[in-house]
Amino acid sequence: MSGFGFHRILPGLCVLALAAGACSKQPRPVGSLREAPVDIRVSMDGESEATKALVDFANGSYYGIFACIHEDSPSVFAPFKSSVYNARAKKVSGKWLFDYVGTASPGALDATNASSFVLLQRTDDKTADLYAYAPWIQDAYLPSVGPTRIPFKVSEQKDLMYAEQNLNNDNGGLDPAGMAPLSATFHFKHAMARLVFKFRVLNMPTNYRITSLSIARTDDAATTHLYTSGTFNAITGALDCEEGTNADGKHILAVPKELTVDSTTPAALAVLLAPTEVADDELSFTFTVNGQKLQPFVLKKDFVEHETGSGIYGFQAGYTYTFNFTLDNYVYFDGFSVNEDWESLDLPLPDYI
Structure with missing residues (x-):
């Protein structure tokens, strides 16, 4: 009897397990998606490499953040969320504030002035890779541009910089759905x-x-x-x-x-x-x-x-x-x-x- 009962119950358990797995792949209601702030540390090259000095940005400075869908071997750099694909960080009175990308005009910013950079969980649970550059440039949002082909003119005298952590995707795989605190470090190096x-x-x-x-x-x-x-x-x-x-x-x-x-x-x-x-x-x-x-x-x-x-x-x-x-x-x-x-x-x- 026990053997017969075992064989009767096992298929039922399999069906339940499959159903549960299928349910976990379904999109969640928007209200159930988690938001997670990212603790960001910023510095830039300002003194000789031998001193390893960390130099902060001056008030009025800007830099851009691309939040992309995680890739083990980055090459596509697809947006994680449109609102954080070329978001802008700005330094005001010694503090960093963040403006997110709006929807009315491609690349235009909402004057968010958020005190922290926040990632919103995706319905497919994909994680985020963060890349930073400076100064922030609105046209970098455009599909024909993205983070790899940002136009510049030397006559505009922009101090183009990139975060050295970008090279090895050190700020990759950030999961806003997880319980662990999220953090990122951007140490900027000059390209000019x-x-x-x-x-x-x-x-x-x-x-x-x-x-x-x-x-x-x-x-x-x-x-x-x-x-x-x-x-x-x-x-x-x-x-x-x-x-x-x-x-x-x-x-x-x-x-x-x-x-x-x-x-x-x-x-x-x-x-x-x-x-x-x-x-x-x-x-x-x-x-x-x-x-x-x-x-x-x-x-x-x-x-x-x-x-x-x-x-x-x-x-x-x-x-x-x-x-x-x-x-x-x-x-x-x-x-x-x-x-x-x-x-x-x-x-x-x-x-x-």
Whole structure:
């Protein structure tokens, strides 16, 4: 009897188990979906790699977050939820606030001002991978763009950055339906190279006012590139760059700048360029000062050698190339430095007074 009863009950249990499994795959009512905040830690490169310093963003800064459906080998980067696919984080009064993507216009934000970044459980229980980049760009939401082909123009001077955790999907598999707290870390690295021009005035009672900078590449340049636009891969930090010409067919990039230098207040300005190798006499910089164009400063590759005798020349991502000048009727070049510091240009400049 016991054997007979066992065989009678087992098929019933199987049916119940299958039914339960089938039910677990059915969409849940919206009201039963869980929300989970993500504890996000943010920093960026600002000092040399040797110091491993963590530098915070200034107030008024923005960065973008792509929440994508989890992939073991990321390649598609499909939206986890439309509201968190290119959401924006902004720093206000020392705190990070989050704006989610609205539905009225593709990529447009709702002025959410949320105090935390929240993931909403999906009805299919898929988990989320988080990727971050800076600064936030609305067009990155578009299906033809996404996180891997964000358009940029060098003339807009955007400090393009990506979170190094993107490379290994370190912020992947976040499950808003689970009970464990969710967290993510974004340490941003620079995708552009930064050129800093420092000026001082000697023995002059007058002011020098710099109003523009023109960067030119020679037509026959074989090594140096002067990129003007391209696309930015926010996952890897890679730039796919293009060189453009002006109306005269010349490789010239004009960068508006406003800077006043006098005998008591040294000053500096910074320019962001897409990375490139360089060679002698293929790139020049012309400043307009007090309405007059100065003699062009022609770049030599030795001015951007990373270490003496290293044989590494050129503008590389995340590096700062500083050129020192003295204004005294003429323009004198006073040397250069290459490092990984990305310090602000707040005055005074103690090493140049």
